[in-house]
Amino acid sequence: MRMILTLLLAGIASTAIAQDTQEAAPELVGGSVKSNVAIAVPVMPGDPIGRQVSQVIVSDLRSTGLFTPLGPGGLPGYSVEEAGNPAYPNWRNAGVSALVSGYIEPRPDGRMTVACYLHDVTAGRELTHQGFAVTSDNWRQAAHKCADLVYSRLSGQQPFLDTRVVYVAETGPKNNRQKRVAIMDSDGSNNRYLTVGRHTVVTPRFSPRGDKLVYVSYIGRKPRVLLYDVASGQERLLIPGNHITFAPRFSPNGRDVVFSMAENGNTDIYIVSASGGQPRRLTSVAGADTSPSFSPDGRQIVFESDRSGTQQLYVMSADGGGQRRISFGGGRYASPVWSPAGNMIAFTRIAGNFRIGVMNAGGGGERILTDGWQDEGPSWAPNGQFVMFHRTAQGAGATRLYAVPVSGGSARIMPTPAGGSDPSWSPINN
Amino acid sequence: MNKTILIGMTAVALSLGACGRKAPPPEPVLPAAPAPVDPNSTDPNSLEVVELPALQADLVAKAGSDTIYFGTDEYSLDQASQATLAAQARWLLATPNVRASIEGHADERGTREYNQALGERRANATRDFLRSQGVPDNRMTVTSWGKERPVATGSNEEAWAQNRRAVTVIIR
Amino acid sequence: MKMDRAELAGTGAALAFHAALIAALTLSLAHVTSKPEPPSMEVEFVEDIGFEAAAPTSIATPPPASQAPEIGEAPPDEAAPAPLPPATQPRVAPAPTPRPTPKVRTKPAPAKPAPRASRIGDDFLKGIADSPSKSDAPAKPAAATFSATARASVGQAILRQVQPCADRQPFIGEDANKVRLTINLKLARSGRLVRPPTVLKTSGDPDLRAKYGDLLEDQVRRIFAQCTPLRLPAELYDTPTGGWNDFTFTYRVN
Numbered sequence: 001m002r003m004i005l006t007l008l009l010a011g012i013a014s015t016a017i018a019q020d021t022q023e024a025a026p027e028l029v030g031g032s033v034k035s036n037v038a039i040a041v042p043v044m045p046g047d048p049i050g051r052q053v054s055q056v057i058v059s060d061l062r063s064t065g066l067f068t069p070l071g072p073g074g075l076p077g078y079s080v081e082e083a084g085n086p087a088y089p090n091w092r093n094a095g096v097s098a099l100v101s102g103y104i105e106p107r108p109d110g111r112m113t114v115a116c117y118l119h120d121v122t123a124g125r126e127l128t129h130q131g132f133a134v135t136s137d138n139w140r141q142a143a144h145k146c147a148d149l150v151y152s153r154l155s156g157q158q159p160f161l162d163t164r165v166v167y168v169a170e171t172g173p174k175n176n177r178q179k180r181v182a183i184m185d186s187d188g189s190n191n192r193y194l195t196v197g198r199h200t201v202v203t204p205r206f207s208p209r210g211d212k213l214v215y216v217s218y219i220g221r222k223p224r225v226l227l228y229d230v231a232s233g234q235e236r237l238l239i240p241g242n243h244i245t246f247a248p249r250f251s252p253n254g255r256d257v258v259f260s261m262a263e264n265g266n267t268d269i270y271i272v273s274a275s276g277g278q279p280r281r282l283t284s285v286a287g288a289d290t291s292p293s294f295s296p297d298g299r300q301i302v303f304e305s306d307r308s309g310t311q312q313l314y315v316m317s318a319d320g321g322g323q324r325r326i327s328f329g330g331g332r333y334a335s336p337v338w339s340p341a342g343n344m345i346a347f348t349r350i351a352g353n354f355r356i357g358v359m360n361a362g363g364g365g366e367r368i369l370t371d372g373w374q375d376e377g378p379s380w381a382p383n384g385q386f387v388m389f390h391r392t393a394q395g396a397g398a399t400r401l402y403a404v405p406v407s408g409g410s411a412r413i414m415p416t417p418a419g420g421s422d423p424s425w426s427p428i429n430n
Numbered sequence: 431m432n433k434t435i436l437i438g439m440t441a442v443a444l445s446l447g448a449c450g451r452k453a454p455p456p457e458p459v460l461p462a463a464p465a466p467v468d469p470n471s472t473d474p475n476s477l478e479v480v481e482l483p484a485l486q487a488d489l490v491a492k493a494g495s496d497t498i499y500f501g502t503d504e505y506s507l508d509q510a511s512q513a514t515l516a517a518q519a520r521w522l523l524a525t526p527n528v529r530a531s532i533e534g535h536a537d538e539r540g541t542r543e544y545n546q547a548l549g550e551r552r553a554n555a556t557r558d559f560l561r562s563q564g565v566p567d568n569r570m571t572v573t574s575w576g577k578e579r580p581v582a583t584g585s586n587e588e589a590w591a592q593n594r595r596a597v598t599v600i601i602r
Numbered sequence: 603m604k605m606d607r608a609e610l611a612g613t614g615a616a617l618a619f620h621a622a623l624i625a626a627l628t629l630s631l632a633h634v635t636s637k638p639e640p641p642s643m644e645v646e647f648v649e650d651i652g653f654e655a656a657a658p659t660s661i662a663t664p665p666p667a668s669q670a671p672e673i674g675e676a677p678p679d680e681a682a683p684a685p686l687p688p689a690t691q692p693r694v695a696p697a698p699t700p701r702p703t704p705k706v707r708t709k710p711a712p713a714k715p716a717p718r719a720s721r722i723g724d725d726f727l728k729g730i731a732d733s734p735s736k737s738d739a740p741a742k743p744a745a746a747t748f749s750a751t752a753r754a755s756v757g758q759a760i761l762r763q764v765q766p767c768a769d770r771q772p773f774i775g776e777d778a779n780k781v782r783l784t785i786n787l788k789l790a791r792s793g794r795l796v797r798p799p800t801v802l803k804t805s806g807d808p809d810l811r812a813k814y815g816d817l818l819e820d821q822v823r824r825i826f827a828q829c830t831p832l833r834l835p836a837e838l839y840d841t842p843t844g845g846w847n848d849f850t851f852t853y854r855v856n
Contacts, residue, residue, distance in 0.1 A: 025757075025850050025852050026754070026758060026760075026761055026851045027761075027782075027851065027852045027853070027854070028761045028764065028765070028768055028852070028853045029768065029853075029854060029856050030768045030769070030771040030853065030854070030855040030856065031768060031770055031771045031772075031855070032771065032772070032773040032774070032778070032855045032856055033769070033770060033771065033772050034772070034773045035772065037772060113648055113651060115648075115651035120823070122824040122828060123820070123827040124827055125798075125823065127820070129651060130647060130648070131647070131648030132645050132646070132647060132648060133645070133646035133648050134645055134646075138645070142645065145645055154817075155774070155817075156774060156775065156813045156814055156816070156817050174583040175579075175581055175582070177578070179578075200575075200578050202542060202578065203542065203543070217474065219474050219475075219477050220478055220479045221479045221533070221573055221599070221601075222477070222571075222574075223546055223573070223574060223575075223576070224474070224477070226474060235474065236472040236473065237471075237472040237473070237474055237477075238472075240469060240470050240471055240472045241469040242469065242571065244546075244572070244573060246546045247543040260543065260546075260547065262546070262550035262574060263550075265505070265550065265551045265554035265555065267546075267547035267550065288548065290544060290546070290547055291541075291543045291544075304543075304544065306544070311541075311544055334541040334543075334544055335541050335542070335543065348541050354541070374538070374539075376541050377541070377542060392538070394585040395583075395585050396583070397538065397583070407776070422542070429645075430645050
């Protein structure tokens with residue numbers, strides 16, 4: 001009897017031990033090394049434009065701050081047939097972790113296909129590929145789309161490279177500054193002017209689909225919001241008549257424009273349909289209420305107000321209800337902008353210097369991202385990973401656009417032909 | 431549609447200008463009454479405003495200054511400002527058929543949109559005082575340049591003090 | 603009504619001003635303030651790029667003969683026998699102006715971790731000594747038991763061997779460490795993978811899984827491409843109670 005019991009217990013015990021050991025799979029923990037990925041981008045074969053395509057991809061990848069791109073110069077070429085099937089050992093020997101290859105091929109309809117492949121050189125396998133059909137003079141967009149494919153696949157983030165920036169181009173001395181509304185690709189190319197510079201212009205902002213702008217012009221010696229159609233160049237006053245209006249932004253569905261109007265020494269926030277009509281007043285407390293920005297779900301608006309005595313950030317419902325302060329960090333807070341994912345608000349913090357920061361949308365979690373003397377006017381990249389702003393220098397007041405990673409890192413100057421301010425980052429093109 | 435309104439307004443202005451007697455104008459020559467802005471127009475080009483530099487110089491000569499100054503983040507009028515504005519008011523009352531664009535400015539050490547609001551506060555306080563001195567509202571319009579038009583280019587307190595101002599601009 | 607000289611002059615001036623006003627405003631109304639943008643360009647996403655010879659999926663065609671014959675991962679340490687020229691020699695002349703900075707580094711010899719052989723110390727089998735073989739003859743591989751302790755030791759040995767490659771994996775996000783993959787490997791006796799690692803399960807918050815799942819799998823594939831072949835005891839490869847031919851583990855980043 002005792003024997004049977006002992007055997008039974010031993011059996012149960014060993015089974016239990018065996019089961020425990022089987023269920024606890026051993027764990028491997030990986031490194032999280034913060035260093036740039038060495039990625040090779042040789043000249044794309046198939047068409048002479050392939051060199052420029054590769055150059056745009058290199059410049060785009062470098063701008064993300066995540067890569068050390070190599071090429072296109074100094075790298076071996078390859079044939080169209082080899083694009084999908086590179087010699088991985090060669091690239092491993094070259095010390096690169098990833099490779100962007102592809103080719104350019106004419107299409108029967110006169111356009112061209114730009115094929116884009118991303119390879120994991122270390123693992124010796126292709127990660128992804130996609131083809132982009134474009135007209136031959138739109139080759140740049142295919143290059144940006146390829147760079148976005150590479151960036152997204154290797155970072156896990158949404159794309160942001162195939163975008164435009166609308167901003168104010170600045171020339172001339174501080175006391176005679178010429179300002180024009182300008183649009184460029186976010187790598188600085190295709191820069192062109194939408195106004196001629198006769199009237200001072202400030203704060204241009206894209207509509208959610210990138211097909212319209214609102215901006216402020218000092219036409220007739222008063223700041224007034226204009227609504228501008230990008231394709232046709234047609235524009236009109238948002239609010240007719242003799243009112244001082246400024247700080248405009250579109251609602252996320254593109255149907256309304258929220259803005260400030262100043263009257264009798266008080267500035268309040270209003271909203272009006274983009275197709276015209278009576279504006280509705282959203283704030284009425286005595287004070288300067290301005291810089292409104294919608295949350296991406298369209299339900300809330302963040303704005304700045306000095307009703308407490310100093311400029312601070314407030315959030316309200318889109319109908320103006322429930323206005324509550326969200327900035328408590330010491331210092332003054334201005335120019336808030338809600339992030340595309342809805343989880344953060346970027347702002348300008350004034351505490352001696354003017355610096356760009358981000359906080360959680362509910363307030364708190366504040367992080368300062370820049371270190372200039374006067375950095376202001378943030379605008380989010382559509383994937384929420386970068387914030388563009390303008391930096392003014394002391395003295396002569398030269399102003400330039402910069403972009404800074406939200407996760408931390410140095411601000412990078414944007415390649416504008418002249419000075420620039422008040423940037424607004426477009427959504428992804430197409 | 432806009433051209434029709436414009437030609438109509440111009441016709442009205444023409445007929446008004448040709449009728450009646452006027453007192454002989456003092457130096458320099460006064461323009462006729464300005465064409466009113468259509469309050470419902472959304473055409474940006476309907477907003478142009480015409481400065482009158484010769485009359486501006488006359489204002490400065492006779493009132494002492496066309497500009498008053500403010501403290502940091504402030505829009506209250508000190509005694510010197512009030513004295514200057516009182517003299518400007520007297521000039522305006524003696525100079526009919528011109529209007530004044532009361533223009534508020536801020537220094538560079540503020541964010542762009544807040545400074546647009548602050549400029550309007552300054553211009554509004556100035557306009558209120560001129561009104562209290564008898565200048566009618568329909569002869570004044572208020573605007574704000576924010577920090578867009580500094581006169582002094584330094585990044586120091588002296589320059590900033592010169593830029594925090596309200597200017598009375600004589601317009602048609 | 604008789605008009606005197608001053609009134610005539612005034613009226614004439616008024617007429618002249620008004621004529622000028624009409625002219626100026628007419629011209630400015632006709633002026634277009636800005637040029638219209640050309641119609642927006644369209645990008646069409648083309649799915650099936652590639653050639654007759656290559657499949658349009660992500661499985662590459664069989665590698666050239668100079669590479670190892672194993673399917674799946676290309677082995678990392680075969681560069682020495684390869685007759686392919688080093689990467690610094692351009693096969694096509696891509697640019698008329700040569701770039702001054704040599705961007706491409708070539709390693710003189712494959713620098714594989716020498717310690718791989720010594721990772722398993724002489725005392726490797728100590729842990730499994732408690733399953734003694736009673737026979738006098740050297741134990742045949744089939745007679746070895748893949749006991750719980752053996753399984754644990756072999757598992758630790760595998761992970762020790764790949765840890766240097768795991769350590770090199772890049773940072774992918776602050777919250778990436780909240781996702782865990784369960785991975786299964788099938789190994790050949792040579793210590794190489796028979797097929798790419800399989801993800802059995804991904805655990806963690808759904809948004810984080812969507813964001814980091816692929817990137818973590820990339821890391822596992824790189825780790826086992828670089829740090830193989832593994833050196834493990836042959837007699838434990840495949841026993842009646844299991845073996846290291848089939849190995850499951852979990853992976854996360856720190």
